[in-house]
Amino acid sequence: MSTAIVTGQPVPGSSLENDLRSLGFDVRVAADPAAAETLLAAAPAGDRVALVDARFVGHRHALRLGLTDPRFPLSAIPGAVTAQPEARQAMTRAVARETSAGGGTALAVDCLADRIVTSLDSDGCEVHEPDLGSLVAAVPADPQARNEARQAVAAVDDEAVRLKSAVKSRDGFFTTFFISPYSRYIARWCARHGLTPNQVTTASLLTALVAAGCAATGTRGGFVAAGVLLIASFVLDCTDGQLARYALKYSTLGAWLDATFDRAKEYAYYAGLALGAARGGDDVWALALGAMILQTCRHVVDFSFNEANHDATANTSPTAALSDKLDSVGWTVWARRMIVLPIGERWALIAVLTAATTPRITFCVLLVGCALAATYTTAGRVLRSVTRRATRTDRAAQALADLADNGPLAALVARVTRARLGAPLLVALAGTAVLAVSLFSGVTWAPVAGAVVYAVTSGQALYRPLKGVLDWLVPPFFRAAEYGTVLILASKAGVNGALPAAFGLVAAVAYHHYDTVYRIRGNAGAPPAWLVRVIGGHEGRTLLVTVLAAVLTASQFTVALTVLAVVVALVVLVESIRFWVSAGAPAVHDEGEPA
Secondary structure, X not given: OEEEEEEOOXXXXXXXXXXXXXXXXXXXXXXXXXXXXXXXXXXXXXXXXXXXXXXXXXXXXXXHHHHOOOOOOEEEEOOEEEEOHHXXXXXXXXXXXXXXXXXXXXXXXXXXXXXXXXXXXXXXXXOEOOOOOOOOEEOOOOHHHHHHHHHHHHHOOHHHHHHHHOOOOOOOHHHXXXXXXXXXXXXXXXXXXXXXXXXXXXXXXXXXXXXXXXXOOOOHHHHHHHHHHHHHHHHHHHHHHHHHHHHOOOOHHHHHHHHHHHHHHHHHHHHHHHHHHHHOOOOOHHHHHHHHHHHHHHHHHHHHHHHHHOOOEEEEOHHHHHHHHHOOOHHHHHHHHHXXXXXXXXXXXXXXXXXXXXXXXXXXXXXXXXXXXXXXXXXXXXXXXXXXXXXXXXHHHHHHHHHHOOOXXXXXXXXXXXXXXXXXXXXHHHHHHHHHHHHOOOOOOXXXXXXXXXXHHHHHHOOOOOOOOOHHHHHHHHHHHHHHHHHHHHHHHXXXXXXXXXXXXXXXXXXXXXXXXXXXXXXXXXXXXXXXXXXXXXXXXXXXXXXXXXXXXXXXXXXXXXXXXXXXXXXXXXXXXXXXXXXOOOOOOOOOOOO
């Protein structure tokens, strides 16, 4: 429950108290600042508390934006301020100070809530003030101003504004023009029927899993149904975020579900397509695994680049300036959003190809499209980096080190070796190149030797902070090396089940890497060190897989990959679930790049 304290004498004809009750507040009235301080102290400790000026005139959605968003401890709009339990002490101090300054007996002519915001700012507290756009939120000083404010409220349909703001301002072409025009109304229907974003997210996952099951039948009817259901799953995927924005129902669990289910749905669908192809006598598991690896590495490039630069100082670039200029030319915006093949365009492509062609054609087209998109985005980020004058922070360097996922073996190498081999990126690139050459050498133990060199260079690559111009490429190189090793060795095994087992292992490890990304995005830090030690780090897993391939028969290697996949999946899932449902996890909603 939340408590709203309305300060001052109620205004005849005002709908303020009813609006607050409709937003879930228990309304109390305070005639003066002293009474407001008393009511604030009496409110249950676990309640969100809001102070609202009785003269407030504005849209109900303005109150919703200012007073109910769970992501911000302190939030305010003109005439109203709110504090969640963790910020109650700061608000209490500010109210006490204002009450003492005003004598505590009569409400000042100016707005108490606005004075509280000023006082909180002077204390160094961060108060979120949402962008209201065309919505009205005001505290009129006289009847004429009140009448003008009411006319302004009547002139703007806050429900239309609410629906529009439920849609991301930056999204892909397919999502913007083929999904959002109607999915926002589905989101509103869900809100009015009491459905939560998490329930819609789960429905999207289940729909995608059914789609994967249909694809796994290997029949033309199954492929058509799979394509239709994949689009339906994407509609629900858009709806859950729009519902969260429409109803301001952001949650810790929702952040985790929204962040990870997209990848789970897509990669499960890849597996379904591969199973369906196998039923028809076509083995495309290598293509399915290659598509997953390419897509994951693309995301790591995006994540690493953004983490390296989002808080950099003196962060200017002629390339970025050119991109900003192109944003003013409408068609270039959509062309550049489509060429990166975001989730909407990618899933639409997969759905149409599934229904109309074969799994092999689907994967081949997907690989070519993703490869072109990866080349475009990576080249652009490299160009921005080499032309950018930026000083990267310690936080950015730590984030890149966490994304690298070095394990105990690399840490041991870094401690015991005195010689430093060179710049982090060059060392990582050299180690990856040696590992790649060894995998194709044809000598049984060559991959093991290559993995040893790779482990040594992994430790060397992180001997100093990753603050170089292109050091953000180190984590993507490590991801490509580990995943590629599993793919190549499973392909060389040449027995049924090796590639599906490799698919499962890469999926489990990729989940761990995505989980790391979203923890960092939520300012919650990397996964615990014990987890990285238990699952070996990227270099430890790479070395283990090469040793298993060298000492075991092909059939035994397949079993070993399966066991390793199960162990890694269980460990990372248990820890991830524990973290994301715990009270300490960040209550945020991913509003980042269209994945």
